[in-house]
Amino acid sequence: MAPVSFRWRYEDETGGSVTGPGVEFATQDEAEEWFGGAWRELGSAGVAQVVLLDGDTEVYGPMSLSAAE
Template identity: 60%
Template sequence: MAFRWRYLDAAGEPVDGPDETFDDQGQAEQWFGDAWEELRIDGVDAVVLLDGDDEVYGPMSLQEG
């Protein structure tokens, strides 16, 4: 399976975001570590990590506090 991120707005509804896929969880998390601030600026409120169609974890808020 491929790892990818699902992007959510403040209401928990899916929104568009980068269509990146990763071979493993570590690669996905490393990419997210570099991209999360830009995602937040672009209106993403939270993310869910997926392995194929299975949720690995989340939603994880991008908001401070």
């Protein structure tokens, strides 16, 4: 069985697909650590929300990149 990788799906505010970095991670912790340093840049590039995937399975999300109101 091949190892499953974690990756982010990038979306606009309606859940539509947005192009983003095609990076994959061996663990959820690595994916979350990367996101912690990249979320502002993603938001500036037009990403409104993200979903964390484990292979094709949604782990959680969508998670907004907007500041809390």
